[in-house]
Amino acid sequence: MSTLETGATTGADEAAVRKAIASTERPPRPGVLSAALTFAWRGMLKVKHVPEQLLDVTITPVMFVLMFTYLFGGAIAGSTGDYLDYILPGILVMSVLFTTVYSGVALNTDLTKGVVDRFRSLPIWNPAPLVGSLLGDSVRYVVAGTVIIVLGVILGFRPEAGVGGVVAALALVIVFAFGLSWIFTTLGLLMRSPNAVMNAGFMGIFPLTFLSNVFVEPETLPSALEAFVDINPISILATASRGLMEGSAEASDIAIVLGTAAVLTAVFAPLTTRLYRSRG
Secondary structure: OOHHHHHHHHHHHHHHHHHHHHHOOOOOOOOHHHHHHHHHHHHHHHHHHOHHHHHHHHHHHHHHHHHHHHHHHHHHHOOHHHHHHHHHHHHHHHHHHHHOHHHHHHHHHHHHOOHHHHHHOOOOOOOHHHHHHHHHHHHHHHHHHHHHHHHHHHHOOOOOOHHHHHHHHHHHHHHHHHHHHHHHHHHHHHOOOHHHHHHHHHHHHHHHHHOOOOOOOHHHOOHHHHHHHHHOHHHHHHHHHHHHHHOOOOHHHHHHHHHHHHHHHHHHHHHHHHHHHHOO
């Protein structure tokens, strides 16, 4: 076949392809919710292919509950049973909030591997990968919280408010974690590597968590430290979670937690979206 014939054939094929494409109706643009849920499902598929990602929300919470209850329970509360009632809601808060750091790590990993560039080229709602990723992470929060609560029940934890109080406490923690995770997504777009995001994230979350009422009553602390612990949002979240499980939660504590989550989302979600659009 000559070069001219080959060129003519190729031109005819291209014309046929263009005609077929032109005659086909353009598929509808995906909606905001469907796009976000698609990326949330992507996060679930990542866990399916790499189950080791669930170690931090399964094994680590179990270790925290067992170690703190049986190592310090007798010294702090007089018995492991009494301390378990106090510490379990706190461990629930701590374990879920620690997991939020990985939102920034995952985003930075996508960024350094060039996946974000591919997402930005798609005809979808621009923040869909961000929102979807955080929605997928919320499933991890549920898993971590469920593991802690089930273990607590096995060890003898009996919430006075029953299942409803436990579910309400878990929901409150997840809402707060969703707002907090926006800070780490912003961090994920600013740092140069996933390890840097992880180190910076835990350097921030560790002091705030341990300088709270997760492990001990604030009244046992020095006055200056007690004043900080009392206004620490993590302390207020732990107090609200305990109250919901005991059936004695104060509306003011719940309002502060929800308000803090809303402020974090309102500040850092637009900032993350802007960085996401501009970061190359």
